[in-house]
Structure formats: C-alpha cells, structure tokens
Amino acid sequence: MKTLNICIDIDGTITDPYFWLNSANAYFNKNLTVDEITQYDISKAMGVPKSEYVDFYNKNKFRLHGKEENIRKDAKKVIQKLIEEHNIYFVTARDKDLEILTHHYLKKNRIPYDNVFVLGTTYKVDMAKKLSCDIFIEDSYENSLQLSQNGFKVLLINTNYNQMQLNENITRVFNWEQIHDIIDKMLLQQETM
Template structure:
C-alpha cells in the first residue's frame, strides 16, 4: 500500500511544543490553548513569530524535539511489511529558496533519519495551500491512507475518498467524516493497521 505520513502533529507533538515554549518566549498564557498555529495560540504575528522561530523552532524543535512514543517502531513495521511510505508535510520555511529554507529542509531530513523514519520519498507542501497540495500529491501517487492532524487537510482528503488516520489534538476535535479514523496515539494507530492487515 501507499502510506502518506505527515510530520508535525503526527510524528511529534507540535501542540505540546508550542504551548510550553510559546509561554516561555512570549511570557504569557495562550489566548487560545487549542489553537493550531502559534499565531492562533498566543495572538501574535509578524516579527514576534519569526523571533520565536529563530529562538525555539529552528534550533530546538527542528533538531532535538523527540518523536511520539512508538512512532518509529510502527513506521518501521509499515516499511518492513512492504508498504511504500510517502512523507508529505508542510514544514515551516522548508520550501523557501533561502539560507533559512535550506536550514529548515536539511534539519527535517536529518531529524527523520536520526529518529529512524526511513521513507521512500519526501514531498513538501506550501503551508498556506497544504490541504489542496496534499490532496494533489495523494491523488497523483495513489495514497491509500494518509496520517494527518490538520483538520482542514484531513477533511479535504476524506471528502475526496482518501482514508485518513487523524491523530487526535485539541484543534481537530470537530473534524468528522466516514473516511476519518481518529487515533489518540501511535499505539492506537498500530492496532488499526494490524486489524486492517496493513502491518
């Protein structure tokens, strides 16, 4: 099978990272704790967001933040079962043709490799067009199941007949579709994949 796997929010707990380090950096409580982006969560934009990225996102999150428990194990089981893994993500800055973009892209590839995520191909999407670009990728490459956390992307994919394992998070609780299978963690994802004889 062709398995699509997002990175942020699926392989690692992006929401937990933003809550913890956003409070430390902005020196305030989140205005919207269930927000999807740092802008929504802390009511900030522009230069403060860029500075947060330079202080915490690029040097720490992109390089050292740990993956979800059991994610690498299940990932390897998917690969060892003969599935093709398409790593499909809208990683911040990584599409920019600049030193910052190259840094983000290379940091992502090194983080995946260092943590044991051996994909067949890495596909990058624009953050602002992620839902439509991921849909295009999934249709073009025949993705059978996409592992995703973004509610807009998940609903777009599900609405176009693609099965989505939706990794539960405060910001995606309202997403519901017959093609969405909500999982709380990689243990639940593993049980579903075993039940479907995918691993």
C-alpha cells in the first residue's frame, strides 16, 4: 500500500515556470526578462490587457504546452522515486481542452503518475480534499494560500512571482531534490509517532 497522496501542479512546478516568455515577448513585441516576471498573472506581468493575453493564450496554448515546456531539473527523477512509495496525482488548472495533450506530454517525458486532473479552474481545494492530499506541490502563491488555509501542507517551489510571505502550512522549496528530502523527513516523523 502506498503511503502518501501527493498532489502536484504541472505548469511552473514540474516545468520551467517561464516557458511562455519567449512566445509572449514575440507576440506582444516586448523584451521582458525572467527577472522582470514578478507576478503570476501573465497579463499583468506583460503589461497587456487581460483580453489580449487570453487571445494570445487561446491561439498558442497547444503549442506552448505541447512543445515549449521543458521539465525542471530533477523533477522526473524525483517523481520516479516518489511513485514507488506514494500516490502521485497531477492537479492542474489547465483548460479542459488540454486534457489529452497533458496526458501525452507526461507520457512523452516519462513522468509517472497515478492520475491527472485537468480542472479548468485555479481552485484546487475541492480536488485536494477528494484525493485526501497529504502534501501539495505548487508554484502559485494564491493556490498555495487557499490550500494551506484549508489545512493542506504545501511545498511552494520558488519563482520570481511567488515571493510573498508564507504561513505555517507553506514551505518554500528551491529544487526537486529538496522536495524529495522534505517528503522523506515527513515519513520519518510519521513513523516515529
């Protein structure tokens, strides 16, 4: 029997958080750098109206999510270790029409999982409850805050756009090896209780 139910976001968490930047710069005729992306809301980060960003995203989402997202260093290796002992559930806010592409992307990159939930909304609390989530790995500060305020432990993977103050249920992490170490420590603490 597997030990923990681990919920993992996809975009910006197992993938490069700035995968969209080159395409958005070209589309909006901008020259922003990664260091300038200090907001999660891409329209605000790019300084463009929300409607223009939505138009860009809708025109490009299949290419962006299918071909331009690179996997973060060590994410695949760590997830391959974690799935040996734990349930791995990907919980993403991606649009519902990206569900097949999401499964294909994970399989193509040999990222193992027990299930994938493409929500079409940024609200993940209900799914975390349904999955009896023990720990949620996320890059969005707002999602992390919602989850943590509902009693979930969150590992917030560090980005330029999530530098706000954390509460006691959120731990900032800087790489996937650190995520693995924290989960191992959680298990040791559970075993000694």
